[in-house]
Amino acid sequence: MADSDHEYSEQGSDDDIPTRNGTGRAGAPRGRAMASRPKGRAQAKWEAAASSNWELHEGADGSIEGVLGGLEEAGKRKRLLKDTTPLQRGIIRHTLLILDLSIAMIEKDLRPTRHLLTINYTVGFIREFFEQNPISQLGILGMRDGIAIRVSDMSGNPNDHINAVKALRGMDPKGSPSLQNALEMARAALYHTPSHGTREVVIVLGALLTSDPGDIHDTIKSCIKDRIRVSIIGLAAQMHICAEICRKTNAGDENSYNVAVDEVDYRELLMSITTPPVVRSTDTEAQRRNQAALLMMGFPSRIVEEKPTLCACHGNLTRGGYLCSRCKAKVCNLPATCPTCDLTLILSTHLARSYHHLFPLRNWVEVSWARARQKGSTQCYGCLAPFPHVPAAEERSEHNGTRAKRAEGASESSRYECETCQNHFCIDCDVFSHEVVHNCPGCQSSAHLPGAEEEANGVEGESDAMAT
Amino acid sequence: MNIVDATDRTEKLDEGEAPSLLTIILDTNPHAWALLTESLSLSKAVANLLIFINAHIAINHANRVAVIASHAERAVWLFPAPARPRYESHADGVHSDGEDSEMQDREAANSDTPSQPRDDANKYRPFAHIEHVLLSSLRQLIDTTTTDALSSTPSTMIAGALTLALTYLSKQIQALPSAMTSAQFNYSDATAVAGGNELSADGSRNQPSMDLSSRILILSVSGDLANQYIPIMNSIFACQRLTIPIDILKLAGDTVFLQQAADATGGIYMALDNNSRAGFLQYLMFAYLADQAGREHLIMPGEGEGVDFRAACFCHRRIVDIGFVCSICLSIFCEPLQDNLCLTCGSHLSMGNYGQKPVVVPKRKKKKKRALADGGADTPASERSTPAP
Numbered sequence: 031m032a033d034s035d036h037e038y039s040e041q042g043s044d045d046d047i048p049t050r051n052g053t054g055r056a057g058a059p060r061g062r063a064m065a066s067r068p069k070g071r072a073q074a075k076w077e078a079a080a081s082s083n084w085e086l087h088e089g090a091d092g093s094i095e096g097v098l099g100g101l102e103e104a105g106k107r108k109r110l111l112k113d114t115t116p117l118q119r120g121i122i123r124h125t126l127l128i129l130d131l132s133i134a135m136i137e138k139d140l141r142p143t144r145h146l147l148t149i150n151y152t153v154g155f156i157r158e159f160f161e162q163n164p165i166s167q168l169g170i171l172g173m174r175d176g177i178a179i180r181v182s183d184m185s186g187n188p189n190d191h192i193n194a195v196k197a198l199r200g201m202d203p204k205g206s207p208s209l210q211n212a213l214e215m216a217r218a219a220l221y222h223t224p225s226h227g228t229r230e231v232v233i234v235l236g237a238l239l240t241s242d243p244g245d246i247h248d249t250i251k252s253c254i255k256d257r258i259r260v261s262i263i264g265l266a267a268q269m270h271i272c273a274e275i276c277r278k279t280n281a282g283d284e285n286s287y288n289v290a291v292d293e294v295d296y297r298e299l300l301m302s303i304t305t306p307p308v309v310r311s312t313d314t315e316a317q318r319r320n321q322a323a324l325l326m327m328g329f330p331s332r333i334v335e336e337k338p339t340l341c342a343c344h345g346n347l348t349r350g351g352y353l354c355s356r357c358k359a360k361v362c363n364l365p366a367t368c369p370t371c372d373l374t375l376i377l378s379t380h381l382a383r384s385y386h387h388l389f390p391l392r393n394w395v396e397v398s399w400a401r402a403r404q405k406g407s408t409q410c411y412g413c414l415a416p417f418p419h420v421p422a423a424e425e426r427s428e429h430n431g432t433r434a435k436r437a438e439g440a441s442e443s444s445r446y447e448c449e450t451c452q453n454h455f456c457i458d459c460d461v462f463s464h465e466v467v468h469n470c471p472g473c474q475s476s477a478h479l480p481g482a483e484e485e486a487n488g489v490e491g492e493s494d495a496m497a498t
Numbered sequence: 499m500n501i502v503d504a505t506d507r508t509e510k511l512d513e514g515e516a517p518s519l520l521t522i523i524l525d526t527n528p529h530a531w532a533l534l535t536e537s538l539s540l541s542k543a544v545a546n547l548l549i550f551i552n553a554h555i556a557i558n559h560a561n562r563v564a565v566i567a568s569h570a571e572r573a574v575w576l577f578p579a580p581a582r583p584r585y586e587s588h589a590d591g592v593h594s595d596g597e598d599s600e601m602q603d604r605e606a607a608n609s610d611t612p613s614q615p616r617d618d619a620n621k622y623r624p625f626a627h628i629e630h631v632l633l634s635s636l637r638q639l640i641d642t643t644t645t646d647a648l649s650s651t652p653s654t655m656i657a658g659a660l661t662l663a664l665t666y667l668s669k670q671i672q673a674l675p676s677a678m679t680s681a682q683f684n685y686s687d688a689t690a691v692a693g694g695n696e697l698s699a700d701g702s703r704n705q706p707s708m709d710l711s712s713r714i715l716i717l718s719v720s721g722d723l724a725n726q727y728i729p730i731m732n733s734i735f736a737c738q739r740l741t742i743p744i745d746i747l748k749l750a751g752d753t754v755f756l757q758q759a760a761d762a763t764g765g766i767y768m769a770l771d772n773n774s775r776a777g778f779l780q781y782l783m784f785a786y787l788a789d790q791a792g793r794e795h796l797i798m799p800g801e802g803e804g805v806d807f808r809a810a811c812f813c814h815r816r817i818v819d820i821g822f823v824c825s826i827c828l829s830i831f832c833e834p835l836q837d838n839l840c841l842t843c844g845s846h847l848s849m850g851n852y853g854q855k856p857v858v859v860p861k862r863k864k865k866k867k868r869a870l871a872d873g874g875a876d877t878p879a880s881e882r883s884t885p886a887p
Contacts, residue, residue, distance in 0.1 A: 226825040324849055328821075408581050414575065455665075
């Protein structure tokens with residue numbers, strides 16, 4: 031059931047029966063029994079996105095080439111323009127992914143069926159999750175036929191999960207999902223996790239109902255007590271109970287409940303879970319309990335032996351592996367927990383993988399034609415691809431007012447500047463540096479950074495002015 | 499093959515050998531090269547390197563090369579040579595006095611090189627071109643090095659050079675028409691998605707185009723690069739993602755993470771000492787000339803050795819086997835901290851179970867029953883309980 035529109039809610043307001051599912055958005059009750067929406071409501075996210083970009087404004091010379099190129103660049107940059115302030119994030123994560131295996135997943139609105147698409151995306155998600163969070167643990171549950179089933183246990187090895195999820199292809203979806211059973215099983219699985227890690231549950235829900243044996247609000251209360259954060263990805267429509275679960279377990283934050291509008295959006299929502307979650311300062315009681323801990327970890331080296339020996343993790347004969355730093359038991363691959371002495375064994379590269387979340391790269395700004403003329407850049411600093419020519423000054427002043435912006439988010443000169451090193455880059459280097467490398471080529475290539483020196487001088491100048 | 503009508507509609511792919519793009523990062527740290535003048539001077543090394551580059555280009559007509567210099571305080575492109583910044587030469591009053599020289603610079607910047615190479619009929623033109631551009635860029639780099647730039651830092655900008663190489667490689671890979679995404683919709687495959695295979699991919703990471711195999715070769719002479727740890731690690735992970743192997747040939751100095759870099763990306767790591775440095779060209783030709791396709795059929799050096807993966811602690815720079823990791827900022831320490839404050843992020847850390855002695859419960863004395871009469875000879879019944887700890 032989609033959000034009911036204006037007229038329906040007015041008629042239904044005479045009813046006193048509170049409903050849980052289907053109508054109204056959480057958080058806007060108006061003193062009535064039924065959660066009705068106020069007049070002139072804010073646009074839903076999907077409505078704002080659906081407003082058409084169908085009108086293409088022609089450029090000054092009558093061609094739409096510039097506008098199309100601008101749209102392409104804006105699309106590429108859309109993903110980048112998120113907040114890059116360095117926030118404290120939970121790096122050691124214990125996440126449970128709960129998949130909906132109910133009859134609603136047979137729907138073909140996401141090709142080929144929701145079920146198959148979910149399995150494909152989940153395999154990708156598992157790989158990406160362990161790439162971005164190598165010291166975290168993942169578990170997978172399913173909601174099928176009114177009960178929760180265990181697809182794979184909590185572990186740090188991606189192959190276990192991938193094999194288990196691939197085996198789900200053979201299992202047909204059946205029955206209805208039960209949010210309460212799934213949350214209870216998730217709670218039990220997360221009960222023994224140490225307090226210095228995060229406890230997260232991600233639910234993919236395609237159905238519009240949940241059939242629970244008891245009161246789900248008690249389950250929600252116990253999840254809050256156990257400091258579990260739930261985020262839900264809906265595939266059909268918004269549900270009140272999902273919004274409530276997410277809101278209550280995330281201390282009032284409403285962004286953890288999203289409904290996917292198409293396949294691309296679904297994949298993006300799923301992949302956004304791989305970014306470590308932010309630790310909230312409002313959560314003081316949880317923070318007190320969630321004290322950061324000093325963890326003892328071993329850094330083994332790889333050995334190569336002449337004669338094969340047994341490994342401690344599987345019992346296979348192998349000629350190489352890693353020796354635990356404390357008890358010298360051999361394990362096959364890292365990261366692992368030593369089976370003998372329970373020491374976490376990792377490589378320093380695994381820790382280094384998470385550094386870019388803690389020290390993110392600053393966003394680059396668009397360059398206007400005037401600035402491009404000032405710097406005289408003809409090539410991208412990173413890849414030596416040529417930039418479009420800067421138009422002559424007279425042309426520029428004529429069209430100053432009338433020249434339409436190419437698109438929101440795209441630079442008119444196709445140049446993007448890093449404020450610290452003041453070098454110009456092309457759109458591909460922008461996307462690449464921010465999404466894959468997390469380094470700025472210019473800042474790393476020069477010991478004298480004009481932007482940083484300007485900032486430092488600015489600060490000194492101020493303090494001088496204050497002192498005198 | 500389509501199941502219904504048995505037609506095979508796949509595009510015919512080019513059966514030729516894939517071209518390969520070799521990116522060389524030359525560490526031109528003047529301090530380190532000055533120490534090596536007896537065994538291998540920079541000019542001799544560059545001459546040998548040019549022979550290696552010629553060999554690489556000669557193998558396949560479509561092979562390409564790019565060279566970046568990692569200098570003391572900056573990283574610059576040697577080949578392809580970067581164009582100089584071009585300022586507007588219209589008379590808007592700003593550049594009026596420098597106008598003549600600006601015009602000359604414009605002329606110069608229009609062509610790739612400041613001057614054309616000598617027309618030598620005996621020299622293969624691509625070789626001559628590369629050699630000329632590389633040497634003139636290198637000469638310009640050394641000419642523009644100032645003394646205070648030299649004294650500022652004893653290390654080299656290898657992270658910048660790596661990042662520049664990566665952006666260039668990603669652009670080259672993107673610019674090629676990729677053979678991976680086919681516009682054909684395969685009706686027989688239940689997971690295919692109309693309009694291309696990007697959405698229905700089985701979640702595997704970005705497959706680089708099959709048409710271009712690329713690799714990075716680092717010729718390194720410098721020592722410790724500790725302050726560039728995080729950017730170098732980021733570059734290594736990006737290379738892992740794009741499956742670009744990083745080969746390292748160490749002429750002098752020792753760094754721990756370059757060896758890890760080669761191992762993590764599937765490259766070759768070799769270190770030369772004073773005796774073997776004179777055979778520089780031979781090492782290059784034997785170990786580093788084959789590209790990824792050829793390496794599968796050859797026995798590569800460094801396979802049988804273990805790799806040292808131990809980490810260095812943040813407080814004393816000691817190499818540690820067992821370290822203590824702050825769960826917030828992931829910094830590594832060699833021993834439990836004083837007053838439990840992390841040195842990097844300053845947060846208070848609890849110690850967990852470290853140093854806890856196990857709880858000892860006093861055993862209650864229990865009278866054991868008398869053992870059975872038979873077989874009592876072998877196992878004499880003991881009426882005393884086990885001694886208390």
